[in-house]
Amino acid sequence: MISQERVLTKLVAASTQQARLLELFELQHDEGPCLDCYREGRAVANVDPVQAERRWPAFGAAVRAARFASVHAVPLRLRDEVIGAMNLFLADRATLTAEELALAQALADIATIGLLQERAVREQQVLAEQLQGALNSRTVIEQAKGVLAERHQLTLEAAFTAMRTHARRNGRPLLAVAADVIDGTFDQSLQPDL
Amino acid sequence: MCISRVQQILTAAVLPSRRGGATHWEALCADCAAGLPFDGVGLALMADWGPADLVAATDGVATLMEKLQRDLGEGPCVDASSRRRPVLQPQLAATAPTRWPGFGPPALKAGIAAIFAFPLQVGQIWLGVLDLYRSVAGPLNAHDLTEALAFADAATQVLLHLQDQMPLAEGLHPDLAGHDDHAEIHQATGMVTVQAAVMLTEALLLLRARAFSSGRTLPQVAHDVVDGTLRFNPADEDDEDES
Numbered sequence A: 001m002i003s004q005e006r007v008l009t010k011l012v013a014a015s016t017q018q019a020r021l022l023e024l025f026e027l028q029h030d031e032g033p034c035l036d037c038y039r040e041g042r043a044v045a046n047v048d049p050v051q052a053e054r055r056w057p058a059f060g061a062a063v064r065a066a067r068f069a070s071v072h073a074v075p076l077r078l079r080d081e082v083i084g085a086m087n088l089f090l091a092d093r094a095t096l097t098a099e100e101l102a103l104a105q106a107l108a109d110i111a112t113i114g115l116l117q118e119r120a121v122r123e124q125q126v127l128a129e130q131l132q133g134a135l136n137s138r139t140v141i142e143q144a145k146g147v148l149a150e151r152h153q154l155t156l157e158a159a160f161t162a163m164r165t166h167a168r169r170n171g172r173p174l175l176a177v178a179a180d181v182i183d184g185t186f187d188q189s190l191q192p193d194l
Numbered sequence B: 001m002c003i004s005r006v007q008q009i010l011t012a013a014v015l016p017s018r019r020g021g022a023t024h025w026e027a028l029c030a031d032c033a034a035g036l037p038f039d040g041v042g043l044a045l046m047a048d049w050g051p052a053d054l055v056a057a058t059d060g061v062a063t064l065m066e067k068l069q070r071d072l073g074e075g076p077c078v079d080a081s082s083r084r085r086p087v088l089q090p091q092l093a094a095t096a097p098t099r100w101p102g103f104g105p106p107a108l109k110a111g112i113a114a115i116f117a118f119p120l121q122v123g124q125i126w127l128g129v130l131d132l133y134r135s136v137a138g139p140l141n142a143h144d145l146t147e148a149l150a151f152a153d154a155a156t157q158v159l160l161h162l163q164d165q166m167p168l169a170e171g172l173h174p175d176l177a178g179h180d181d182h183a184e185i186h187q188a189t190g191m192v193t194v195q196a197a198v199m200l201t202e203a204l205l206l207l208r209a210r211a212f213s214s215g216r217t218l219p220q221v222a223h224d225v226v227d228g229t230l231r232f233n234p235a236d237e238d239d240e241d242e243s
Helices: A018-026 A033-041 A049-055 A057-065 A097-153 A155-167 A174-183 A185-193 B005-014 B026-034 B060-072 B075-083 B092-099 B104-109 B142-164 B182-198 B201-212 B218-226
Strands: A003-004 A008-009 A045-046 A070-078 A083-092 B039-048 B049-055 B086-089 B113-121 B125-136
Touching: A018 B104, A033 A045, A033 A070, A033 A083, A045 A049, A049 A057, A057 B075, A070 A097, A083 A097, A097 A155, A097 A174, A097 B005, A097 B039, A097 B049, A097 B092, A097 B113, A097 B125, A097 B142, A097 B182, A155 A174, A174 A185, B005 B026, B026 B039, B026 B049, B026 B125, B026 B142, B039 B060, B049 B075, B060 B075, B060 B104, B060 B125, B060 B201, B075 B086, B075 B113, B086 B092, B092 B104, B104 B125, B113 B182, B125 B142, B182 B201, B182 B218, B201 B218
Parallel strands: none
Antiparallel strands: A003 A008, A003 A083, A045 A070, A070 A083, B039 B049, B039 B125, B086 B113, B113 B125
């Protein structure tokens, strides 16, 4: 389960498509071990159906109905940030050992990386273009500030304000206006405003 | 479980246990320098005009290595980016003075004996360069080369991940913006195009030449242009000084 903007939003994977299990994830939009684990950034371990029902009435009842012996949740962490939680359901045992919990956390950490990887692979071309664009556009805007300031003996700040005002007034991207400044077309269109 | 070397590197660099305020970069570069026989690691983003922001460097020499290349517009990282392949220089003393007359001497003087530069690329898009240096000359063995390539791939993934966290209109992730005064270099370049009536590329060359000939850094020269104490004249590369 992955969170975005502080709200649990998305079930990214489940080991079975068993309807009851999916229902258990569904219920956790409002309450449940995943939500607690995500909020507190700590594992929720060894919760049996009785405890579950006491802590999370709707979710606990569903756990009991699905005949699980225990539920657990470990945080998906990226550095200091908790980006989601991994839910574990045991059919026949009430507790996980400390070693098993540590293993579960290690798997969750790897799952965090896996998520990054998958997203990056799918979108990496687009992201790379955006990044390159951001690097270059920042350069172009600064250069245009210098050109305009020198050409009209303005401060750099006044040059930037002039470009931004022009961009807003004409509904054009700042980057396009900056390019106009550099190739000289901006001066013809804006001379009186300066 | 089978995970790739790149994933292992990423896992180690972004694990929650690695705290202490280090960015993903710093962690990645530190791992690279610690796990491999390199003395230092630098990571620079590349824009169209050349080395842009220095995002991480493990030590003072690595910082110098990156800044020299940015100020001079030449060096292994510039070549790795423009030629779009790794640049391996195991004997810097033998090759650098002729290949990079500006970069070579100060790099050697700083104790850099070998440099290995790896482009960070996605398809046909080049985003930056991972530079590794050693204070002892000698080639990389196959293992270290494979490792360095894996670190470069991991660095590329971190780059994309950070960019992915940014809203489209907001440009670069804060972790990617350098700590240097890059803005002034670009502003000065724009001003010099008008002062000297040249194109942008030429204006940047004039600034670099000035920095080189006066033994100062590019940001220092750019700062003087921005505050008006240094001007460049048209059709004449003799710029005039304040005093």
